[in-house]
Amino acid sequence: MKTKQELDRRSFLKASIVAGGALVLGLNIPGVSRAEERFGVTSEPAADFSPNAFIKIAKDGKVTVVVGQSEMGQGVMTSLPMIVADELEVDWANVSFAHGPADKAFFNPAMGMQGTGGSSSVKGFFAPLRKAAAQVREMLISAAAASWNVPADTCIAENGRVIHTATKRSAAYGELLEAAAKITPADKPKLKDPKDFKYIGKAVKRLDSPSKVNGSATFGIDVKVPGMLYAIILRSPVIGGTVKSIDDTAAKAVKGVTHVVSLGYGVGVIADSFVAARKGRSALKVTWEEGPMAAVSSETIMKSFVDAEASKKGLEAKKIGDVAAGRSKAAKVLDAVYYAPFLAHATMEPMNFTADVRSDSAEVWGGVQAQMLVQGTVAKTAGVPVEKVKVNTTMLGGGFGRRFEMDYVIDATLLSKAAGKPVKVVWTREDDMQNDVYRPAVYNKLSAGIDAAGKPVFWHHRLATDAIMARAGKAFGFNLKDDQLDSSSFEGAHELEYKIPNFQCDWIRVDTGIPVGFWRSVGSSHTAFSVECFMDELAALAGKDPLEYRLSLLEENSRHAGVLRLAAEKAGWGKKLPPGSGRGIAVAESFGSYVAQVAEVSVGSDGKVKVDRVVCAADCGQIVNPDTVAAQMEGSVVYGLSAALYGEITIKNGRVVQTNFNNYKPLRMNEMPKVEVHLVTSSAPHGGVGEPGTPPIAPAVVNAIFAATGKRVRSLPIRTDELKKS
Amino acid sequence: MTKISVNKKVFETDSDPSTPMLWVLRDEFGLTGTKFGCGIAQCGSCTIHVDGEARRSCVTPISAVVGKEVTTIEGLSPDSSHPLQKAWIAEDAPQCGYCQSGQIMAAAAMLKKTPKPTDADIDQAMNGIICRCGTYNRVRAAIKLAAMNGGK
Ligand code: FES
Ligand code: FES
Numbered sequence: 001m002k003t004k005q006e007l008d009r010r011s012f013l014k015a016s017i018v019a020g021g022a023l024v025l026g027l028n029i030p031g032v033s034r035a036e037e038r039f040g041v042t043s044e045p046a047a048d049f050s051p052n053a054f055i056k057i058a059k060d061g062k063v064t065v066v067v068g069q070s071e072m073g074q075g076v077m078t079s080l081p082m083i084v085a086d087e088l089e090v091d092w093a094n095v096s097f098a099h100g101p102a103d104k105a106f107f108n109p110a111m112g113m114q115g116t117g118g119s120s121s122v123k124g125f126f127a128p129l130r131k132a133a134a135q136v137r138e139m140l141i142s143a144a145a146a147s148w149n150v151p152a153d154t155c156i157a158e159n160g161r162v163i164h165t166a167t168k169r170s171a172a173y174g175e176l177l178e179a180a181a182k183i184t185p186a187d188k189p190k191l192k193d194p195k196d197f198k199y200i201g202k203a204v205k206r207l208d209s210p211s212k213v214n215g216s217a218t219f220g221i222d223v224k225v226p227g228m229l230y231a232i233i234l235r236s237p238v239i240g241g242t243v244k245s246i247d248d249t250a251a252k253a254v255k256g257v258t259h260v261v262s263l264g265y266g267v268g269v270i271a272d273s274f275v276a277a278r279k280g281r282s283a284l285k286v287t288w289e290e291g292p293m294a295a296v297s298s299e300t301i302m303k304s305f306v307d308a309e310a311s312k313k314g315l316e317a318k319k320i321g322d323v324a325a326g327r328s329k330a331a332k333v334l335d336a337v338y339y340a341p342f343l344a345h346a347t348m349e350p351m352n353f354t355a356d357v358r359s360d361s362a363e364v365w366g367g368v369q370a371q372m373l374v375q376g377t378v379a380k381t382a383g384v385p386v387e388k389v390k391v392n393t394t395m396l397g398g399g400f401g402r403r404f405e406m407d408y409v410i411d412a413t414l415l416s417k418a419a420g421k422p423v424k425v426v427w428t429r430e431d432d433m434q435n436d437v438y439r440p441a442v443y444n445k446l447s448a449g450i451d452a453a454g455k456p457v458f459w460h461h462r463l464a465t466d467a468i469m470a471r472a473g474k475a476f477g478f479n480l481k482d483d484q485l486d487s488s489s490f491e492g493a494h495e496l497e498y499k500i501p502n503f504q505c506d507w508i509r510v511d512t513g514i515p516v517g518f519w520r521s522v523g524s525s526h527t528a529f530s531v532e533c534f535m536d537e538l539a540a541l542a543g544k545d546p547l548e549y550r551l552s553l554l555e556e557n558s559r560h561a562g563v564l565r566l567a568a569e570k571a572g573w574g575k576k577l578p579p580g581s582g583r584g585i586a587v588a589e590s591f592g593s594y595v596a597q598v599a600e601v602s603v604g605s606d607g608k609v610k611v612d613r614v615v616c617a618a619d620c621g622q623i624v625n626p627d628t629v630a631a632q633m634e635g636s637v638v639y640g641l642s643a644a645l646y647g648e649i650t651i652k653n654g655r656v657v658q659t660n661f662n663n664y665k666p667l668r669m670n671e672m673p674k675v676e677v678h679l680v681t682s683s684a685p686h687g688g689v690g691e692p693g694t695p696p697i698a699p700a701v702v703n704a705i706f707a708a709t710g711k712r713v714r715s716l717p718i719r720t721d722e723l724k725k726s
Numbered sequence: 727m728t729k730i731s732v733n734k735k736v737f738e739t740d741s742d743p744s745t746p747m748l749w750v751l752r753d754e755f756g757l758t759g760t761k762f763g764c765g766i767a768q769c770g771s772c773t774i775h776v777d778g779e780a781r782r783s784c785v786t787p788i789s790a791v792v793g794k795e796v797t798t799i800e801g802l803s804p805d806s807s808h809p810l811q812k813a814w815i816a817e818d819a820p821q822c823g824y825c826q827s828g829q830i831m832a833a834a835a836m837l838k839k840t841p842k843p844t845d846a847d848i849d850q851a852m853n854g855i856i857c858r859c860g861t862y863n864r865v866r867a868a869i870k871l872a873a874m875n876g877g878k
Contacts, residue, residue, distance in 0.1 A: 073821030073859045205818060212823030213811040215759015215799035219824060222758035230753070275741070275749045348763055348771065348824040348858040397761070397824030398858050429764045627818060631864070635821055638860025661768040661856060670849035672862040 049177035051136045051185070053105035054129060055084060056098075061160045061174040063090050066098050068106020069125070070116040070369050071208060072399030073635070074690040075628030078206045080125055082199040082624055087133035087192055089157040090173070092199060097207050102371035102391035113476070115370040117404055117518065119591040119688020122624050126686055134189035136180075143179035144171045194683070203627035208395070220366035220394045221426060223354045228422040229258060231415045232277040235266040235435055238290040238654035239514065243267060250283035260284065261418045268415045274426055293513050293654035301512050301651065302339075305443035305464040314462060314508035315485055317494035323447075326458025326502030330449025334541055336534060338446060339715040340526035342649040343439035343519055344664055349397020350432040355412035356422035361388035364412065367396030369403040373475055377406045381413040400639070401518030405437055406475060433664055434656040437517030438649055440466040440489065444530040448500075454542030456553070458502035461530070463490050466516045467509050482509075488518070492527030492588060492695065497560045498535070498553040514651065520639055521691040524590040528695030529644075529702070529716065532586035536703045537712065546703060547573055547585055559619050560587050562680060563596035567617035570678050571598035580604070581612070582707025586699035591688030593620040594680075597637070599673075599700035603708045607723035611641060611673040611701055619680035620687040629689050630677040636693025637675050642666040644698035648717050728788055732757065733801025743789040748772045750788060751798060759799035759827045763856065770855030773828040773835075774798050780835035780851075799827035802834060810834055813872035814865075821859035828855045833869050842873055 049057040056064040065081035077097040085095045100106045106114045110124030137157050144162035145152040148169060155164050163170040194200070211217040236242065246267055248260040256276025261268040267286055271277035327333060353366040355378065362382045368374045371391050379386040396403055408425060416423040427435070442465040451457050467486040469478060480486055485507060487494075494505035519525055539549035547568050554561040564587050568574075577583060580602050587596040600613040616633045623629050646665040650657045658664040702713045711723055730737050730750075737755050739745075751757040751774070763771030765784045772783040775797040776790070802808050806815075810830050820826045829852070836843060836851035843851070848866055857865070 071822075073823070075821075205815070206820075208823065209815045209818055209820055210806060212820035212826050213814045213830060214802070214806045215757070215827050217823050218758075219761075221762065222752075224753075224756070224758075273741075273749065273753055275745050275753075346858060348769075348822060348856070349761070350763070395824075396822060398822045400858075426762075429766070429769075631818065631821060631861075634863060635860035638862065639858070642858075660766055661764050662766065666856050666858060667860070667862075668853040668856065669862045669866070670853040672866075675863055 049181055051139060051181070052132050053100065053103065054132050055088070055136055057173055057177060059174045059177065061090075061094055061172050063088065063095050064098050065095060066100045068100035068103065068114055068371065069108065069121045070367065070393055070396050070399065070403070072116065072367070072369070072396035072403070074121070074632055075206055075625060076116065076121045077208050078204065079122055079624045079628060080129060081207060082204055083126060083129040084133040086197050086199045087130045088137050090160045092204060094160060095207070099393045102375040102389075104372070106371070113370065114372040115404070116399065117369055117401065119593070119690045119692065123592070123686045123688065126624070130191055131189060134191050135185035138186055138189050139180040139183040140173055140176050142183050143176045147171070147179060200624050201626070204625055206628070217395050219349050219397045220354065221349055221352045221397070223365040223394060223424060225354065225356060225365070225422045228354065228424055229270050229272060229419055230274045230277045231268050231270045231412070231423050231425045232274070232281045232428065233263065233266040233268045233411055233425065233431070234281050234284050234286055235431065236288045236290070238288065239293045239656070241288045241290045241293070241654070244287045244289045247285040250285070251280040254280040254283055259419050261415055263411075263414055268411070268418070268425070270415060270419050270423060278428070290654065296513055296654050297652050298650045301441065301514070302443070304510055304512065308508050308510045309443060309445055309462055309464045312508050314506040315483065317485055317487070317490050317505040317507050319504050320500070321458075321502035323458045323460040323502045323504045327447070327449055329451070330457050331452045332541055333447065333449040334537055335445075335447045336537065336714055338444040338530040338533065340442045340529055341647070341716060342441045342514060343643055343647045344433055344436045344649050344658070345398070345400045345402035345519060346433065346661070346664060346666065347398030347400060347402050350429055351402070351408040351427040352425060353408045353412035354422060354424040355416040357382040357384070357413060357416040360384055362413070363390040363392070364409070365392040365394060366409070366412075367394050367399070367403055368409065369396070369399050369401075373406060374409050377409055378413050381410050382417055400520040401522070402436065404472070404518055407435070429661070430659045433658055433660060437472070437515045439519035439525060440468060440516040441512070442526045442530070446530060446534045448534065448538055450538060450542050454544055456498070456500045456538060459496070459500045460504045461493050462506045462508060463493060464508040464510050465489050466512050466514065468516050468518065468522070470511070471515060472517055488522050490527060491523035492590060493523070493531055496531065497558060497589070498550070500553070520636070521590050521694040524588055524695040525640070528586060528588035529698045532588065532696065532699035533702050533712070533714070536584070536699070536706065540706070550585070550587065559594040560589065563587060563594045563617040563619050566678055566680065567596040567598045567615050570617065570676065571600070571615035573598060578602075580708060582704045582709070584700045584703025584705070584707055586696040586703060588692070588695035590692045590695055592685065593618060593687030593689065593692035595633070595692045595696050597696040597700040599697065599704045601701055601704040601708055603705060603723055605725045607720035607725070609645065609701070609705060609718055609720070609723065610671070613674045613676070614697065614700070615676045615678070616693060617678045617680065618693065619682055620689055620692070621682050621684035622686050623679060626679055629679060632689045633677045633693040634675045636691065637697050638667050638672070640694040640697035641701070644701055644716055644718060646717050728792060730788065730791055730796060731794070732796040733798060734795070739788065741788060744787045746784050747774065747786045747788060747791060747796070748783040751783060757798050757800050761824055761827055763825065763828075768856070769825070769828070770832060771825050771828040773831040773855065775831060775835055778835065778838060780832050799831055802830065808834065809872040809875045810837070810868065813868040813875065816871060817864045817868040819861050819864040819868045821861055825855060825857045825859070829857065829865050833865070833872075837869070837873060841876075843869065
């Protein structure tokens with residue numbers, strides 16, 4: 001996504017500062033919003049000085065950084081304030097964060113929209129926040145210098161004060177606000193020399209931890225507004241099914257139930273409590289128009305992949321040389337099929353949303369990843385002008401791409417409109433599991449050959465899978481054409497860093513009818529598995545060490561090679577392990593970051609896989625907070641391990657089979673490996689952090705299983721019965 | 727009307743005695759720190775203490791806590807001063823934070839019985855609490871830190 005809104009944002013920022021900011025932006029409304037009053041969702045902090053959308057300074061010198069990005073655990077409410085604190089020269093103890101509203105001032109330049117995804121927050125906001133903070137610092141310095149009648153360049157800013165170096169005279173920021181507000185910000189403020197950074201690059205404590213250890217952090221599901229009702233929706237058991245008829249007599253007889261509303265795709269039961277709504281839903285009788293998906297099951301989907309791969313050429317995602325010619329020259333050839341299943345996001349907090357739709361306006365609350373899409377969606381659904389929709393972002397109990405969707409937003413908006421009251425919709429875990437937009441399932445056909453010396457002479461990768469953008473792109477006004485490539489389906493497979501003379505990657509689009517979406521690390525979540533495992537197979541075919549083989553195909557000073565060497569060294573690559581144990585390695589670039597992981601696993605005679613240790617080396621370019629980066633790598637490993645060991649969504653007669661955590665199992669405490677994270681110090685451009693740790697873990701584990709057992713796992717999740725010693 | 731003591735305060739509810747405590751705490755008493763994750767005793771996000779024992783409030787009816795003392799995350803300490811809470815901040819354990827009330831409540835019940843837990847003790851007490859963000863190793867480290875600081 002390109003940044004055509006960037007210009008917009010820039011001029012907006014400038015205009016708002018020139019005008020003294022707050023009023024133009026409508027951000028500094030005195031008092032508190034309704035949400036804040038009830039639950040401390042501080043979307044509009046009071047401030048004495050709001051020079052721009054991001055920064056508010058109070059008379060006591062406290063600085064609030066307004067963040068339009070969403071906090072879903074990745075630490076954005078800490079990393080973005082750190083950037084401001086550093087450039088503004090304020091003490092970390094005086095810095096807090098607030099959620100920003102849906103507003104074009106918060107456009108993420110790395111996404112071209114206000115949105116939190118693609119591991120892009122720091123990438124997008126590093127430069128704008130530094131500039132905004134530096135402008136404010138200079139305004140404060142100029143204000144102080146003017147009052148002392150000294151040149152501004154004889155003053156410095158330090159720890160929330162302006163100091164006149166020669167006379168040691170100083171003034172706290174809080175005393176300078178009024179004067180500073182009258183100063184025009186410089187178009188090109190002087191930025192700090194990175195060697196003087198106080199916070200950027202350091203392991204600064206998270207600002208949101210205190211509220212997350214005492215129950216006070218407000219998530220969407222915790223929102224309560226006066227007069228609010230609760231709703232649950234009964235949805236078609238078959239994907240895409242619609243309501244045929246409703247018998248709501250019993251449901252309406254449940255104490256507390258106030259409305260039963262047909263939504264076409266489901267039936268909402270509204271009540272004065274969640275428990276009553278849930279009871280009402282159990283009593284509801286609905287017959288469904290099941291639609292065409294009733295004929296679809298995992299087996300038919302697999303057949304459609306196999307048939308499509310066999311009968312269709314597909315679209316060429318990349319071509320170098322001639323794979324057929326390469327094949328004819330190969331000394332040894334390898335063909336394999338790799339399969340990755342559909343996966344659910346299963347965020348810890350199930351989908352939920354609260355809407356208060358009035359005749360000409362609406363206010364909404366919840367955990368969302370794209371505030372302005374929410375604003376537009378609510379406006380359209382409620383039939384109110386977009387500028388009359390106020391979006392309050394709460395903490396997100398996990399995002400992973402799921403909270404980019406609008407389905408739960410639409411639920412609450414429709415039901416509030418129907419009831420004429422604020423309504424909170426809560427999905428049960430079963431609703432959440434069975435009505436997700438899933439990580440696409442992927443059927444991969446891979447062929448490669450090596451010459452007599454073991455070097456690859458060709459590589460041909462064909463992926464049969466859904467197009468995520470065919471559906472998801474519509475939200476961004478993007479219409480994927482039939483003959484158009486959707487890189488989210490094959491990213492990570494078509495541009496390999498490895499030197500291979502004849503290379504081809506084809507994408508065969510298959511519309512399975514299963515709704516698919518963005519799942520932590522998107523295409524790379526499965527391409528790293530197929531590519532890095534097949535590369536391991538080639539190494540074995542060539543009789544080479546998997547690490548040495550990879551390094552021999554990479555530029556010596558490439559970042560891929562750098563993280564591979566680092567992970568291998570820290571893991572003690574090559575050192576002996578006990579029988580039944582093995583080490584595997586994998587590397588992947590995604591979202592501008594390079595991550596290699598070494599997994600150590602032991603496989604029991606019953607086939608049970610235990611991952612004992614994971615060593616992760618990451619090169620994310622310039623880092624803002626190494627501790628949050630480490631935490632994201634640790635978390636990504638767990639997310640990817642859960643998927644590799646257990647994750648699979650299957651379909652029977654158009655219905656999702658899995659329901660809850662008992663049959664869609666995540667990794668638990670007792671299964672946790674040791675995880676060691678090593679970060680490369682770098683001044684390269686910021687890479688992403690939230691996602692890039694996920695792709696390499698599945699292939700690292702699968703390659704370790706091969707090292708331990710000699711067995712190749714080519715289909716996920718890893719199946720214990722296939723690894724049993726016979 | 728049923729009277730229930732939560733965090734040493736008496737609350738009243740006229741909900742059916744079979745109603746799970748989770749929803750009574752959250753929607754009636756305004757104690758939203760206790761979270762809903764699965765509803766079927768699988769995830770532990772809803773962990774509370776009933777007379778000091780860790781219980782899953784999504785499957786604990788009102789009738790099971792009458793005459794007993796219920797503690798939620800909000801009542802663990804008046805000012806986030808419980809050694810576990812301090813250790814959690816020291817380790818920056820939370821990511822999204824949604825599971826953390828359950829993690830801390832489960833750990834607190836364990837530490838009361840087992841002040842110096844081994845890794846196996848921690849596995850046993852904590853494997854019922856799912857964290858989709860994958861904070862397990864920091865949770866483990868925080869428990870050990872709190873135990874070292876004599877946390878109960
Ligand atoms: S909500 Fe009670 S165990 Fe999951
Ligand atoms: S911190 Fe997000 S689920 Fe545990």
